Amino acid sequence: MIKGMTLVAPVASGDAFDKLTSLFAALGFEPGKGWTDATGRGSAFLAPVGNLELITGRAPAVPPVLIEVTQLDAVFDIVLHWMQAHFRAEEVPTALTAVAATHWNSRLFTVTLAPNLQLGFWQSESVTHGRPIAIEGDLSASGRKFAIVVARWNAVITDRLLQGSIDALRRSGCSLADIEIVRVPGAWEIPSAARSLAETKRFAGIITLGVLLRGETAHYEAIYNEVSRGIGQSQQETGIPHAFGVLTCENLEQALDRAGLKAGNKGFEAAIAAIEMASIQQQIAEKK
Ligand code: DLZ
Numbered sequence: 001m002i003k004g005m006t007l008v009a010p011v012a013s014g015d016a017f018d019k020l021t022s023l024f025a026a027l028g029f030e031p032g033k034g035w036t037d038a039t040g041r042g043s044a045f046l047a048p049v050g051n052l053e054l055i056t057g058r059a060p061a062v063p064p065v066l067i068e069v070t071q072l073d074a075v076f077d078i079v080l081h082w083m084q085a086h087f088r089a090e091e092v093p094t095a096l097t098a099v100a101a102t103h104w105n106s107r108l109f110t111v112t113l114a115p116n117l118q119l120g121f122w123q124s125e126s127v128t129h130g131r132p133i134a135i136e137g138d139l140s141a142s143g144r145k146f147a148i149v150v151a152r153w154n155a156v157i158t159d160r161l162l163q164g165s166i167d168a169l170r171r172s173g174c175s176l177a178d179i180e181i182v183r184v185p186g187a188w189e190i191p192s193a194a195r196s197l198a199e200t201k202r203f204a205g206i207i208t209l210g211v212l213l214r215g216e217t218a219h220y221e222a223i224y225n226e227v228s229r230g231i232g233q234s235q236q237e238t239g240i241p242h243a244f245g246v247l248t249c250e251n252l253e254q255a256l257d258r259a260g261l262k263a264g265n266k267g268f269e270a271a272i273a274a275i276e277m278a279s280i281q282q283q284i285a286e287k288k
Helices: 014-027 072-086 089-095 155-171 187-199 220-238 252-257 266-287
Strands: 035-037 040-042 065-068 106-114 117-124 146-151 179-184 205-213 242-249
Touching (some): 072 106, 072 117, 146 266, 155 179, 155 252, 155 266, 179 187, 187 220, 187 242, 205 220, 242 252
Parallel strands (some): 065 117, 146 179
Antiparallel strands (some): 106 117
């Protein structure tokens, strides 16, 4: 059974070996198992994927060793700086080509690092190249209805979470008429309201917003566990995505940070998650 492929590149001297080893480390290769014996040294550099590509009909226009990367221009800069440090200035333009478009929807540059070591670095221009095909939700809320269940307890925070959620929905194309807001007394009441809304099947997603403050909430753990379990159960049993925007914080300051100050707005984030999940659910349903 095939396990892997190794290309062996002889290097002229120990000095060149050390320099190239440091370059490949700087480029981000995972170090493999090296060796040293009386005859010399070996240094292995691993890449996540290897291919052997057979071609016919034309001579290859690329070096025999092609390294696919994700940030070609950054890689080019690393190689260029290394060349400027280790080659004479007049050698660099012949050893290192500029980044150029290929005929296979990619960009490529080549570099001759040693007489027997010519490499091509390339990056595909196709965003889907090399990615497994996956269902991915989009962030369009246009034409979809969402419900927001928001607790009045700690309203100074939950109002900000609500504003964040509405902001995310509006920016994603949801009309105001398609947003239904239900205010409940406290976090404890969120699951039952969310469940009632989900069971109507009128909504693509439910966004739940509340704040539990550890310091001020008796039986904090018990309430939190029940609220999170209830929201999760409603999601699983109705099949409607429920975004969890119930903050659990040590104190008011921490909650404020998560409601639009230092740590983003969790109401906004919850709404975005609901929008994405609504899209995913629709795609899964359509595939069925
Ligand atoms: C009672 C209570 C307490 C102590 N703390 C909170 C809290 O930090 N956050 C919150 O949303 N609600 C709190 N509540 C209210 C309960 O969630 C619930 O509304 C009441 O117990 C009435 O059922």
